[in-house]
Amino acid sequence: MSEREFQGYVTIRQHSDHSMFTLRASLASSKVKAALKTCLNVAVPKRGTYAQTGETLLAWMSPDELLIMVPKDAGGAAFAALEQALDGLHYLLADVSDARVRFTIEGGSAREVVAKLAPMDASAAQFGVGSFARSRFAQVAGAIFVEQEDRLSLICFRSVQDYVFALLCGAAKPGSEVRAQS
Amino acid sequence: MLILNCPYCGCYKDETELSAGGEAHLKRFGPGASDAEFEGYLFGRVNPKGVHFERWRCASGCGKWFHAARCTATLEVFGTYKAQTLKPPQAIKDAISAKRPGWTWRDFS
Ligand SMILES: [Zn+2]
Numbered sequence: 218m219s220e221r222e223f224q225g226y227v228t229i230r231q232h233s234d235h236s237m238f239t240l241r242a243s244l245a246s247s248k249v250k251a252a253l254k255t256c257l258n259v260a261v262p263k264r265g266t267y268a269q270t271g272e273t274l275l276a277w278m279s280p281d282e283l284l285i286m287v288p289k290d291a292g293g294a295a296f297a298a299l300e301q302a303l304d305g306l307h308y309l310l311a312d313v314s315d316a317r318v319r320f321t322i323e324g325g326s327a328r329e330v331v332a333k334l335a336p337m338d339a340s341a342a343q344f345g346v347g348s349f350a351r352s353r354f355a356q357v358a359g360a361i362f363v364e365q366e367d368r369l370s371l372i373c374f375r376s377v378q379d380y381v382f383a384l385l386c387g388a389a390k391p392g393s394e395v396r397a398q399s
Numbered sequence: 400m401l402i403l404n405c406p407y408c409g410c411y412k413d414e415t416e417l418s419a420g421g422e423a424h425l426k427r428f429g430p431g432a433s434d435a436e437f438e439g440y441l442f443g444r445v446n447p448k449g450v451h452f453e454r455w456r457c458a459s460g461c462g463k464w465f466h467a468a469r470c471t472a473t474l475e476v477f478g479t480y481k482a483q484t485l486k487p488p489q490a491i492k493d494a495i496s497a498k499r500p501g502w503t504w505r506d507f508s
Contacts (some may be wrong), residue, residue: 264409279461280407302409336413350408353416353459 221382225323225389231382235272236292237317237372238299240284242308244277252302256295267349267362276349276362278337284360284372289314296382320371320385327369329395331361333388341366355384401474405457406465407483412457420454423466424486424505448472450495450502452487455479468495 220231242249250261259275265354267276274286296312303310322330331339337352339354349362357380359373366392373381417450420443428436442463442474451471456464468477468491487507495502
């Protein structure tokens with residue numbers, strides 16, 4: 218489901234079709250890896266990347282933190298299964314669905330829109346398909362990942378969703394292109 | 400503009416994505432220490448023109464603290480390294496020596 222949309226020189230859409238969990242645990246632990254594989258059928262992603270099976274994503278937030286995204290209708294069951302599989306290990310699992318929102322940036326110049334807002338290197342050479350990074354978008358923290366060359370996703374706190382949507386729309390405003398379209 | 404490589408994220412972070420944490424490698428003096436030691440721990444900071452060691456936090460990234468060796472006069476960065484250490488790794492010291500032969504900083508050289 219798309220909550221709102223803006224058609225600029227790239228398309229900005231807000232989505233609410235995923236549940237999001239934060240998992241804090243040692244990502245090097247084989248027991249943690251096994252629990253994630255069993256419950257979600259997704260391997261733990263390498264540093265700076267995300268891993269995906271179907272509509273379920275695991276994203277590398279830090280050496281001891283993952284962002285887990287599962288389809289909303291499967292969220293409750295996945296959370297319960299994870300809690301059971303991680304029982305006895307040193308971990309913290311929290312449902313942060315109500316604390317986060319996700320936007321997609323689609324179009325040939327999607328990277329350019331990100332580069333306008335964040336100090337990170339958003340070039341294809343440094344930030345290819347499958348990459349995931351946390352950065353700062355104008356005044357607020359956010360995370361960004363590359364699903365396809367022309368489709369990037371941005372995750373931020375729900376409390377700043379209007380601000381981030383306005384930022385993205387401003388950066389995608391027709392006529393504000395930095396480079397000519399090829 | 401200062402750009403540092405976060406050793407946990409493994410990528411470059413802009414100064415505005417980081418929080419400065421002041422001087423690195425401070426030894427904590429707490430209960431049982433003399434007044435002079437405690438005062439030095441709280442307030443005694445070096446302010447060198449040249450080689451310096453600092454703590455930084457990857458605030459907009461992974462959230463971890465790390466260390467950076469850099470030159471305060473030129474902003475040249477010699478290297479960054481993880482915070483789980485009491486002294487700079489040899490590779491960092493070698494990188495500094497290559498650029499600033501004979502450098503010293505507190506007890507390190
Ligand atoms: Zn980092």
